[in-house]
Amino acid sequence: MTNDSPHIYAKKGLTITCDPGVYYACTCGKSNDQPFCDGSHEGSSFLPKKFKVTEPSQLYMCLCKHSKKMPFCDGTHSQLLDS
Ligand code: FES
Incomplete structure (x- = not known):
């Protein structure tokens, strides 16, 4: 069974520092990393x-998983309703 709505991990963005490379961002919201x-x-x-x-970059990452610019935060978390 599938669920098309991602889990809201947190209603905020997260600033991270990344070295050059290829990364895989969580879109489901259930990762513990x-x-x-x-x-x-x-x-x-x-x-x-x-x-x-x-x-080497500082990136502002999406944690609510509803951003239109995944994997980056676009502020959508501030419009999500509590559930
Ligand atoms: S996409 Fe969320 S754990 Fe892989």
């Missing part, structure tokens, strides 16, 4: 979002 995928999506309809960092 936020904002990265830890495989907890297995059995759901969600897949991790691959993104590439080309130089």
Whole structure:
């Protein structure tokens, strides 16, 4: 059984520092290694979002998993209702 609505891990963004490389962001909201995928999506309809960092960077990552700019925060978390 699948659920198309991601779990809201937290209603905030998270600033991280990344070295150059390829990363996989969690889109399901169930990873215990936020904002990265830890495989907890297995059995759901969600897949991790691959993104590439080309130089050492500070990134503002989405934790609510409803951003339109995944894996990055776009402020959508401030519009989500409590459930
Ligand atoms: S654990 Fe959430 S997408 Fe993999």
